[in-house]
Amino acid sequence: MSHRLLLATFEHEDDLIGATTAARRTGLRIVDVFTPYAVHGLERAMGLRPSRLTWVCFVCGMTGALGMLWFEHWTASISWPVNVGGKPWNSLPSDIPVAFEAAVLLAGFGSVFALFGVSRLFPGKTARTVAPRTTDDRFVLVIDETDAAFDADRVREMLEGFDVVETEERVITDRTWFRQRRLSS
Amino acid sequence: MSDADAPLRPPLITGDKSLSDITRDICVPMERKPTGLWWAAFLVSAAALTVGVAAVWYQLVTGIGTWGLNRTVGWGFDITNFVFWVGIGHAGTLISAVLFLFRQKWRTAVNRSAEAMTLFAVMCAGIFPLIHMGRTWLAYWTLPYPNTRGPLWVNFRSPLLWDVFAISTYLLISAVFWYVGLIPDLATVRDRSQPGLRRRVTSILSLGWDGSARTWHRYETVYMLLAGLATPLVFSVHTIVSMDFATSVIPGWHTTIFPPYFVAGAIFSGLAMVLTLMLIARRVMHLEDYVTLTHIERMSLLMLSMGCIVGFAYGTEFFMAAYSGNPYEQFVFKNRALGPLSGAYWTMVTCNVVVPQLLWFRSVRRSLPLVFMIAILVNVGMWFERFVIIVTSLHRDFLPSSWAHYIPTSIEIATFVGSFGLFFTCFLIFCRIAPAIAIAEVKGAAGLKKRPAMRRVDAQSSAVAPGTVAAETAKPAGVS
Numbered sequence: 048m049s050h051r052l053l054l055a056t057f058e059h060e061d062d063l064i065g066a067t068t069a070a071r072r073t074g075l076r077i078v079d080v081f082t083p084y085a086v087h088g089l090e091r092a093m094g095l096r097p098s099r100l101t102w103v104c105f106v107c108g109m110t111g112a113l114g115m116l117w118f119e120h121w122t123a124s125i126s127w128p129v130n131v132g133g134k135p136w137n138s139l140p141s142d143i144p145v146a147f148e149a150a151v152l153l154a155g156f157g158s159v160f161a162l163f164g165v166s167r168l169f170p171g172k173t174a175r176t177v178a179p180r181t182t183d184d185r186f187v188l189v190i191d192e193t194d195a196a197f198d199a200d201r202v203r204e205m206l207e208g209f210d211v212v213e214t215e216e217r218v219i220t221d222r223t224w225f226r227q228r229r230l231s232s
Numbered sequence: 233m234s235d236a237d238a239p240l241r242p243p244l245i246t247g248d249k250s251l252s253d254i255t256r257d258i259c260v261p262m263e264r265k266p267t268g269l270w271w272a273a274f275l276v277s278a279a280a281l282t283v284g285v286a287a288v289w290y291q292l293v294t295g296i297g298t299w300g301l302n303r304t305v306g307w308g309f310d311i312t313n314f315v316f317w318v319g320i321g322h323a324g325t326l327i328s329a330v331l332f333l334f335r336q337k338w339r340t341a342v343n344r345s346a347e348a349m350t351l352f353a354v355m356c357a358g359i360f361p362l363i364h365m366g367r368t369w370l371a372y373w374t375l376p377y378p379n380t381r382g383p384l385w386v387n388f389r390s391p392l393l394w395d396v397f398a399i400s401t402y403l404l405i406s407a408v409f410w411y412v413g414l415i416p417d418l419a420t421v422r423d424r425s426q427p428g429l430r431r432r433v434t435s436i437l438s439l440g441w442d443g444s445a446r447t448w449h450r451y452e453t454v455y456m457l458l459a460g461l462a463t464p465l466v467f468s469v470h471t472i473v474s475m476d477f478a479t480s481v482i483p484g485w486h487t488t489i490f491p492p493y494f495v496a497g498a499i500f501s502g503l504a505m506v507l508t509l510m511l512i513a514r515r516v517m518h519l520e521d522y523v524t525l526t527h528i529e530r531m532s533l534l535m536l537s538m539g540c541i542v543g544f545a546y547g548t549e550f551f552m553a554a555y556s557g558n559p560y561e562q563f564v565f566k567n568r569a570l571g572p573l574s575g576a577y578w579t580m581v582t583c584n585v586v587v588p589q590l591l592w593f594r595s596v597r598r599s600l601p602l603v604f605m606i607a608i609l610v611n612v613g614m615w616f617e618r619f620v621i622i623v624t625s626l627h628r629d630f631l632p633s634s635w636a637h638y639i640p641t642s643i644e645i646a647t648f649v650g651s652f653g654l655f656f657t658c659f660l661i662f663c664r665i666a667p668a669i670a671i672a673e674v675k676g677a678a679g680l681k682k683r684p685a686m687r688r689v690d691a692q693s694s695a696v697a698p699g700t701v702a703a704e705t706a707k708p709a710g711v712s
Contacts, residue, residue, distance in 0.1 A: 080445035083251060083420070084672040090449045098453035104461075122376060122385035131389050144394040144472055148401040151465045155405045155458055159412055162454045163439065166447040172440025174419060181443045182420040184251035228446070 050225065051192040052078060054177055055206045056185050056213040060086045063186040066209040067092040070188065073205070074196040078189040079228050081181040100158050100165070107157025108150045115149035116142055167227055175224060177217075185212070192216065244338055245678050247521035254522075254678065255420055258669045261517040263425070266664060269516055277656035284650010287643050288363065296366055298643045304636035305626045309644040310360040311476075312618040313651060316501070317357035318399065318473055319494075319614065321406070322466055323502020324350025328409060329462035332455075337677040338530055341523045344417075344670045345513060345662075346506050347410040352658040353505075354403045356651040361395075363647070391475040398472040405465055409458050415441050416451075416672040470498045477621070484564040484625030487552065493545040500538035500584070501614035507531050507607040509659065511600060513668060522669055525598050532597040535610065539588035542617075546585065560630065568624045572637065576616050577624070583613025 057063045063080065067089065070077055077093055116139075123129070124136035134141075163169060177187050190202065206214060219225075249257070266274075291298045301308050324346040331339040362368050374396045376386045386393050419441035422434035441447070474494035477485035507528070514523040553565040568577050587609050590596045597603065623638050662668070 081443040082445055082448060083255075083443060084416070084676040085448045085452050086445070087676070089445050093445060095446065095449050098450045100450055100453050101457060104454075104457045108461075118376070119388045123388055127382055127385055129387070131387060134389060138389055141389040144391075144468065144475075145388055145397045147468060148394075148397040148465075151405060151461050151468075152401045155408055155461050158454050158457050159408055162412075162450055166444075166450055168415070168439035168441065168447070170436045170439055174422070174435070174438065174440045174442045176423065176442045179423055180252075182416070182423045182441075183255045 050078075050219055052217050052219055053190045053192050053197075053202065054215045054217055055188045055190065055211045056178060056215075057188065057209065058185065058212050059210075060089075060186060062209040062211075063188060064088055064092050066188055066206055066211070069205050069209070070190055070202075073201070075202065076191040076194040076196070078191050080189065081177050081187040083180075083182055083184060083186070086186070100161055103161040104154045104158040108154030111153030112146045112150035114153075115146040119145060167223070175221065244341070244524075244526070245522050245674065246524055249521065249678070251675055254675055255424065255671055257519070257521065258667050258671050258674075259421060259424060261519075262664055262667065263430075267516070270660065270664070274657065274660045277653050277660060280649050280653025281657050282650075282653070283646050284653050287646035287650055288359070291363060291643055291647070292368060296364065298641060300639050300641045300644060302636050302638070304629050304634050305623060305638040307622050307626065308638050309640045309648060310364045312615070312622050313648050314357050314360040315473055315494075315618045315622075316615050317353045317360075317651065317655075318470065319498035319501045319618075320505045321350040321353035321357065321402070321502060322470060322495070322498035323506050324348075324353070325402075325406065325409075325462050325466040326499050326502065327506065328413070329459040329466065332459040333463060338527055340670055340673040340677045341527050342506060342510055342531070342669075343673070344410075344413065344666075345509060345659075345668050346502075347406065347413065348659065348662045348666075349502075349505060349509060350406045351403070351410055352655050352662075353502075354399065354406065355658070356655050358399060358403070359647070359651060359654075391472060391479050394472045395476060398469045402465060402469045405458070405462055409462055412451075412455065412458065413670055413673070414666060415439060416443070417667045417670060419443070420671055421667065467495055470495045477625075482625050483558070483560040484568070484621070487549065489545060489548055489552065493542070493549075496538055496541040496545065497614060497617060500535065500542050501611060503531055503535040503538060504607040504610035504614065507535065507603060508611065511604045511607070513663065517663065517668060519669060522674065525600075528600065528603055529594075529597045532591045532603055532606075535607070536588050536591040539584060539591075539610070543585035546581065564625055564628065567628055568620060571624065571628070573620065573624050573627070576620050580613050580616040580620055583609040584617060587613075 055066065057066065060082070063082070063086065067077060067080060071092065071094060080089060080093060082089065119142040120137050123138070123142075128136045176182065177189065178185060181187050191197070192199075203214065245254070247253075299308065299310070301310075324343075327339050327346040328343040328350075332343075362371050365371055365374075374386060374393065376388075386396075415438055418434045418438035422431055422438050425431045425434065471491040471494070474490035478487060478490040480486060510523050510531075511528070514520055550565055553561045556562070568574070587606055590602070590606060596606075627638055628635055
């Protein structure tokens, strides 16, 4: 199945945020928005939930810290106990720095790879930019036309109120593209 | 509303730029053929690197008996240079992570090159302890891996081992932080370049980035997490470096002031290096509109404050020695200021404490040649600080019969020169192959709002559009 989409291009971030908010308020389905930089306030306008990647980071960090603490304890007091200056085998305070570094390393790599996984970013992927200038100076709002709430005239009028530069209708059949944006394909 | 948008603050970028102007201005220097000045700098750096490679090869083949170390002074140029280079790296993380958490928008102009600098500086730092191990080819013995010697594990109680973990984590996390920041900019370069090698390479490295707001939303979350992780990391790294000294029982090293003193010194020297590099880069790459006098002035103020902290630490060290009642501690500090290496000590005090006081004057902070001179002197001073800490504490042993002197050999000096060669060669190549300024971040922080006259939004919508209020007062954005 394919989707008919309306691509509205803007020149300024405040127009984009205004149009996105208005579109969402009238019940239109916002497929995605493409911007050259992280526009603050856009996630609120689109109604995106806070990212759950923070949990990935927390779990990875805890795994790193606890795993390394266990490993240090195991090597120093179980596998091969070595008497270093008469210090106790399980000298916890001196295990903290390395456990901390392991936590940071695992949390950092874990959240970055989780980001790559969730956003389907991988080397060799062909970028499907909706318009060539979205990585330069254009903001594109993509609205689902097949949605019941879509009224072509009213939508156009609304977009013009926000100084839309260009609107374009496009049919997209790429299945992965939809799956990523939680649309049925 | 962030205060960077307020009209009372000077604009972050000058020259009335539009979004596409920003893309063009930052990408053009790396798309053009390199200038003569770049080639000259590159040849000098590559020559220094060659000298270093030859010296490293010679000492690997012959052994570190080629160094001027002796039984009393067991650490000299090697560890001085190690601490010097690790310290340089710290400003990169300060600017990219700590200032990010503090919402300092001016950081966007310098964070990319500061992060690159971190990466190269940590690489340079790594060379010295690796060679000092003696049998460098067995360096992997510092990692805990199952082996046929027992397995015999590493000693997790030793600060030197903590250093192995701290420095390698720091290198890896800095590299990831830098790369994650580069992804959207690589996509920008990809979309504006013609089919060819540059487009192929940036397509692979930008991982199919398409600017989707969903991805940006997650990306911002991860960037914040990385900044949050890198901030305690950077403090831990130099804290652990200082513990290499502080946990020993050498007078002059065995002190609890070392962790904060080292971290402040590291950031101080790193800021000096960032200023040195940015003052050259903005001129050579014509980025005067992005790295403005305001940026230079703010970095100068940071450098001044760090210099004051370092000066305070020097004073505290002397006070603690006097107050401790420990004759060895008192002797070491008297010897530092008045002994055979007093020249190094007073160079350090002059460069790190006296000279930066000039930065209290606004006219000095806004004079590029003066700031450049001060930054160079701070670099020199901070190198001497490490030399003073290491060599003056060692060369007068508890037993006067073991007292010795330390003079670096030509091999040690050549290795040091080579590390500068490596650093500048890497930095010059970086300026040619990647955007030297974070394009997407500058666009986001520039506050390019719409011209008030162009607004035709009904009151209801404008109430929900952040930035509208500032748009009434902000400088009009140039229309491309």
